[in-house]
Amino acid sequence: MIVRTLGLIALGWCLGFAAFMLLLPRPLAGNTTDAIVVPTGGAGRIDRGIALLQAHQARRMLVTGVAPGVRPIDLAREYKTPAALFDCCIDLGADAVDTRSNAEETAAWVRAHGYRTVRLVSSDWHVPRARMELAAVLGPKVLILGDGVPSSPRLGTLVNEYNKLILRRIALWLGVGL
DSSP, X not given: OHHHHHHHHHHHHHHHHHHHXXXXXXXXXXXXXXXXXXXXSSTTHHHHXXXXXXXXXOSEEEEESOOTTOOHHHHHHHTTOOHHHHHXXXXXXXXXXXXXXXXXXXXXXXXXXXXXXXXXXXXXXXXXXXXXXXXXXXXXXXXXXXXXXXXXXXXXXXXXXXXXXXXXXXXXXXXXXX
């Protein structure tokens, strides 16, 4: 009985992991939102957010999880973007240190601006959990679109992220850590 139960759990995990890998979010095309949110931490995320902002796919962008001391001019130089774009349209959030605090920092920013639609730009493997965390703190009144930046993560990264996604989903269902 125990062996069967463990076998079913293992089979369920494997099937879920396969679905997770096959359904990694891709970049969105043609979806305009009120705002763009980019958590730091992965290659191509900020580049994608800036390109979307310059293509008028949103009015404003938040880069959440920026290291303390990083100034807008530093990022403007790093990403070869006019400083005027940072002055008018890009905010930096330096209070977040992980995905959950990115969601909390983003929720405060979204509420302060009264946004109703948000494009979440993150690495393809990170979007599902980041979107789930953000939806948990924002609630159903804000539409969150996941925009996956294509990446080539290692298998260990994917397994780790999938396990975090499952554990956090269970915690949210149980009302733990809200």
